[in-house]
Structure formats: C-alpha cells, structure tokens
Amino acid sequence: MSETYTISELAREFAITTRTIRYYEDETLLSPRRKGQQRIYAEKDRVLLKLILRGKRLGFSLNESKAILSLYEPGGSNRHQLQTMLDLLRKKQASLRLRFEDIEMMQSYLLEAEERISSALADDLGNQAPNSNNQN
Amino acid sequence: MSETYTISELAREFAITTRTIRYYEDETLLSPRRKGQQRIYAEKDRVLLKLILRGKRLGFSLNESKAILSLYEPGGSNRHQLQTMLDLLRKKQASLRLRFEDIEMMQSYLLEAEERISSALADDLGNQAPNSNNQN
DNA sequence: GTTCTAGTTTACGTAAACGTAAACTAAGAT
C-alpha cells in the first residue's frame, strides 16, 4: 500500500492551513479519496499540492495552475483544448523568462540596498569607526 | 528641465490604468509634484513605479515594496529601523533565491508538458494513432 | 462661448484567496 497523508500532515509539511487545502478542493484542484468522511491524500495529491504552491509563488492564479496541471489528469482533451493549452504554456514560459530577469534585477537592487544599509549601520555604530567590512 | 510625464503617459508605458497609479499614491508609494491639480511625474517617480511593478511580478505586496523602496527616500532612519530593514532584505533575498529555483523547476515542467501536448496534437492530427502516451 | 479632451475626487463594488467561528462527527484514550 502506497503512502497516504492526512490533511493536517500536508498542512504541516507545506506550512499552510487545512482551510487552504480544502479550498483547493472546492476549486477542484485536488480530489483526495475518502475514508468515511475523512480525506485521504495519496502521494499524487501531495505532488499536485506542491506544484500548486510553486505556481502560487510564481504568481499564477489558482485557475491558471488548474489549467496547467490538468494536463496530467486522465480524460481526453480535444484538439482545440490542447492547442489552447499549448498557447497558455507558451505565454507562461515567456512570463517566467521575464520574471527570471526581474529576479536578477531585484537581486542586485537588494544587494546594493543591503550594502548601503550595512555601511549606514556601521557608521552609526562605531560612530568613529571608518568601517570597511564590505567584502561580498 | 528634466523630463516629466503625465499620468496617462505612464499608464500607457507600463500597460496599467491611471487608477492603479493613483492608488499607489493613496498608499503613499508615489508622491508626484502637482501643477494646479494635475499630477506631474518626474523620472524618479517613473523609476519607482517600475520597481513597484517589478516587485508585484515577484509576488511582493505593495506594503513590502513600499518598505523596501523607502530605502531610497531621504529622511533619517534610526538604527532600529535600519536593522529591521536589513533583516527584511535578507528574507526577501532568500525568498528570491527560492523563487529562482521554483522558476527552474516550473520551466522544466512546462517544457515537458509542452512536448507531451505537441506530440498529442501530432497524434491527433494523423488520427489513426491508438494513443498510448501514458508514461508516468 | 461651447465642446472636446485629459485629468481629478469621491465612493461604492468586486474577485481571489483564504480567515474565522459555529456546530457536528468519529475514533481513541482514560
């Protein structure tokens, strides 16, 4: 028997609330098995959840993630659906590339800001010290 | 005299609405000069707006961006403020690094999905194929 | 002088993504 998880185990692992997980189910992003009235999550559900959260961190809406992730579900998609999805994927890839650049620029911005703050703190601290700890 | 912009010029450039720009002002992220009752944006404001939007793409809330960006404003910060800000910067840098990884993983996911879809489309086209793409 | 054309203020509305509280269930532990 393969590994299963309770809702609170997943919540703990990903540092989210059970409410969030149930919400994703409401939005039909997840559909765990049931044992009585309790939800039982399989490894597959866990992976899906992980992907959803990753998407979230990248600024994907739940609906976008849903569209992208539904590619792994069984059930036939017709050609139009597939084409639509391919287009969506291309756009998402492009936006990811842009975000990549955003990250690089923001990184350098943050690094610069950090240096300025560090030296400001140093100046403030040893209010005599000529500070020179700025080796990156 | 250095370059200035009207609100709709900026809106056009960044493909956002004027409402959005005024909203950022309400939230004290921007503070353009006035000429009569009209807003006049300087290059500095434009750069700020650009940074705000970049932050948004990276999932920063407006308040976070505001905190980070306020580093460039004049006005003294005391040591506690500076330290707090440095901590915030470190956290943001860490989260950016994680997001970097997220992007790499999502990229490969999307690429894989795209390949599967492409071949599905190809299969579908030559509609003779008995489909058997279920390799997980 | 009036008619566009931006621009402005004020204010209520809205979608997404949960938070939170209430009331209930079911399985173990004591």
Added chain:
DNA sequence: ATCTTAGTTTACGTTTACGTAAACTAGAAC
C-alpha cells in the same frame, strides 16, 4: 461513558488591489 483530538460542513467575514461610475475642473480647439 465521557473527554480529547483530529476532522468535517456551512457560511459569513476580511484583505489586497484595484474596477467602475458619477460628478466636477481646466485648458485646448473650433
């Protein structure tokens, strides 16, 4: 038997980041 301890459903509330409409202003064009 009852008391915890998850887990569940239902449903209203909340925050963020704007959308949208109404009513007003001010300069430019005719």
